[in-house]
Ligand SMILES: Nc1ncnc2c1ncn2[C@@H]1O[C@H](COP(=O)(O)OP(=O)(O)OP(=O)(O)O)[C@@H](O)[C@H]1O
Ligand SMILES: Nc1ncnc2c1ncn2[C@@H]1O[C@H](COP(=O)(O)OP(=O)(O)OP(=O)(O)O)[C@@H](O)[C@H]1O
Ligand SMILES: [Mg+2]
């Protein structure tokens with residue numbers, strides 16, 4: 001990818017807050033990242049670190065209230081999605097930005113047939129006839145590996161397995177050949193062979209259509225295999241970001257370093273007990289004024305408890321938000 | 330270590346779960362999705378049996394049918410000596426605390442109008458006589474165990490992230506100290522550190538209380554970590570059931586081999602030899618004649634397209650359903666499902 005080219009998606013200083021009965025939850029704080037045409041950005045991070053909330057904020061998918069996107073810019077080809085009208089945003093969703101939700105059961109409508117749900121965006125955004133949309137929907141189901149696709153068009157979501165529902169979500173998100181695909185843990189319910197098939201499909205779409213992709217996952221193996229860059233989130237902020245090979249080889253943030261150590265092995269010796277990072281993540285009732293990882297960090301020092309570190313460049317394209325100097329980076 | 334002489338806690342014999350397909354204006358039954366089509370296995374007390382296989386092959390259906398969240402079409406399931414499939418409702422209600430399930434879809438299994446404390450506390454209200462104070466104590470203890478902050482107790486499910494919701498489901502399943510838990514993708518939505526924490530917790534409980542698990546997962550590294558034996562399913566049937574180390578060292582069934590070769594490794598520089606499966610993925614409504622895997626098997630030969638291979642013991646403790654392998658000639662002494670099949674075949 002030409003590094004100098006303007007990004008398709010450029011997110012700057014995004015901040016999202018929830019108002020709850022017991023006060024505000026500052027779920028996402030000043031998150032910035034960008035995405036080039038055809039690029040795949042992997043997003044990893046602690047459960048509850050704000051990955052889903054970040055991505056849903058981009059295209060107005062969080063119910064407001066209780067959510068409030070309190071700051072930042074989301075530039076899609078230079079246009080700020082946080083400023084445009086709802087009808088404009090609805091046109092962009094589905095047509096230009098495809099979204100695979102983490103929880104397929106809540107985003108698929110239980111009372112509509114699977115086929116109708118895939119045809120819906122095709123009819124709405126692509127101006128296809130019903131017959132054309134049907135043909136395309138079957139083709140999409142086949143692409144994501146649903147056997148007997150034509151017959152399965154008339155099934156309801158509850159008649160599908162967990163992984164089949166997830167693949168229906170992927171089919172819907174891809175239906176209109178979006179410029180940007182945001183996939184929130186899209187393969188958690190898929191076995192490795194079907195996952196490999198989906199990853200191949202994604203690779204092809206990137207090459208053929210230049211689709212840019214954000215891929216949230218806990219599977220570091222997937223990140224290693226398909227991502228160009230990886231962004232690591234912790235406590236509502238980005239703590240490290242860089243090219244995959246570099247971050248895996250020279251992780252700089254203590255959270256990233258601990259995360260990479262916790263993966264159980266497929267080959268070699270089998271550990272008796274798995275490594276976990278001790279302690280709990282912070283509850284963000286206010287914007288953190290100290291490093292959110294300080295309480296669990298192996299390299300914590302005084303400064304970490306009084307000053308939340310800003311992201312700083314280690315190398316071109318690799319940055320970290322940490323006061324500590326990792327020995328290798 | 331496990332003792333092979335311990336009587337199995339869970340015994341499954343020829344379990345079938347077929348879902349009817351209705352079509353036409355009269356919604357007449359025109360066929361059936363054979364989600365689970367005749368499977369047999371044992372799980373010993375204190376053992377973890379891993380269950381892996383392609384998406385849609387019937388794993389969740391097995392889990393649900395085992396503890397009778399579905400009414401099985403045929404077959405028998407006994408848990409701690411009691412036949413589950415024919416148990417009358419009241420007896421089943423009394424049995425429930427012993428057998429629990431962590432559901433694959435956490436969102437769908439949590440009541441959106443209940444707070445976290447109410448959700449975890451519900452089975453305690455239903456099946457115990459704990460005082461409200463003792464109950465809250467137990468709820469907090471469970472929240473600590475799965476790494477949910479106590480301050481979240483009065484939040485509703487939608488206020489949690491995907492992984493947090495999954496942990497609510499785990500805490501709820503553990504609430505009544507069950508003997509047997511079906512864990513259906515219990516860690517899929519968790520980051521690796523919390524996965525480790527949950528898996529360590531499951532193992533600790535197993536050591537302390539002798540829990541027995543059916544552990545359904547796509548994560549083959551995690552299955553290798555937690556399971557004693559692993560069953561590999563394909564299209565509603567078990568194609569291989571082997572002790573963990575044997576399976577990972579040398580998978581016998583060609584599907585098991587392909588599955589293990591496809592695992593992505595957390596190392597951008599390592600790209601292993603993947604067996605990419607080609608050919609049509611069959612539908613459980615219309616499975617191929619012969620071996621269900623014959624449409625995609627890289628080692629297929631004529632016989633596979635006409636005869637269905639039975640699951641037979643081909644090496645001590647290893648059962649495989651594939652024409653490439655011959656049944657062990659030395660009869661096995663255990664009374665496992667493998668042997669029954671061996672006799673059926675007249676071997
Ligand atoms: N409606 C809400 N009200 C209050 N807090 C919320 C709400 N939705 C999310 N949160 C909180 O915001 C934080 C970030 O949630 P998010 O869903 O983005 O996490 P995540 O990184 O996607 O985690 P996971 O890996 O578990 O899916 C969490 O701590 C969550 O509890
Ligand atoms: N209630 C139902 N009605 C009709 N068919 C069903 C029903 N539940 C499951 N099925 C079908 O049974 C088959 C097996 O589904 P099951 O959910 O057991 O798969 P699974 O192995 O758990 O898959 P995954 O890994 O994707 O969760 C699928 O073809 C599915 O469509
Ligand atoms: Mg999430």
Ligand SMILES: [Mg+2]
Pocket residue numbers: 161162163388389390433513
């Ligand atoms: Mg399932």
